[in-house]
Amino acid sequence: MRTLEPETKLWLEGLGFHVTDELLWLEALTHGSTGHERDYERLEFLGDRVLGLSIAEWLYHNSKGAEGELAQRLNALVSRQSCARCARQIGVPEHVRLGKQARDDGAADSDNVLGDIMEALLGASFIQNGFDATRDVVRQIWKDTVEGHVGRSKHPKSALQEWAAGNQRRPPQYEIIGRTGPDHAARFTVRVTVKNVGEVDATAASKQDAETEAARLFMEKFG
Incomplete structure (x- = not known):
């Protein structure tokens, strides 16, 4: 046993x-x-x-x-x-x-x-x-x-959503463009796009985390 x-x-x-x-x-x-x-x-x-x-x-x-x-x-x-x-x-x-x-x-x-x-x-x-x-x-x-500070600042996806609305843009669109690794160590690549503005890719251990990172990077680049 x-x-x-x-x-x-x-x-x-x-x-x-x-x-x-x-x-x-x-x-x-x-x-x-x-x-x-x-x-x-x-x-x-x-x-x-x-x-x-x-x-x-x-x-x-x-x-x-x-x-x-x-x-x-x-x-x-x-x-x-x-x-x-x-x-x-x-x-x-x-x-x-x-x-x-x-x-x-x-x-x-x-x-x-x-x-x-x-x-x-x-x-x-x-x-x-x-x-x-x-x-x-x-x-x-x-x-x-x-x-600590976890979750106290505005979530990147919420920030991007509000930014798009405030700038009279269409809502951001997220899509998985890649997945690598075994199930227990998978890596997801997500692309976020705001029409007529641009797009950014990000990779993380889950789809949700990749979307969050993509939104954060998008705001750094275009926000």
Whole structure:
């Protein structure tokens, strides 16, 4: 029977997770490339919702912003990039279980993989320890991110949309013009175009991040 490595269990408990069902936590740390029947995908699905509710509650009680401002901050704080950043900060790359090829391809430092595993750990915590205990761990891990500047400035896509409207231009159009790499380390290239103004390409680990970067670069060039 597969079990957690002792140092992995100590690491999880040091973060504030309460580990009793070791197979559940093993599942949360296991990538599909290992070939095991149980990997993190189902737990990631659950953890994504737990994280969203945890952060939304946090913002509601600690921010006087309007709904639009709260939504902007929420989207930034639960984004793949934010999840991956938090995963790196707590040491997830040292404990993720990957197949040899995926590890050789750099999956241990992939935003997609680390973001998914961060959410899978929250899913495991919710199943085993409930929402309140998981929310408390989220507040600990996301503390610096929430108290920082993430999501406080206007999102680049919103800024570009408003710029186009203010200059009597058609809304910006986004299209995927390229995709490279394996699924766990995919790279997307997106082109944003504003008719009669210009176009800009950008590449990132997800379609959403590529669109955001393209909008940011467009505003730097044409805004």
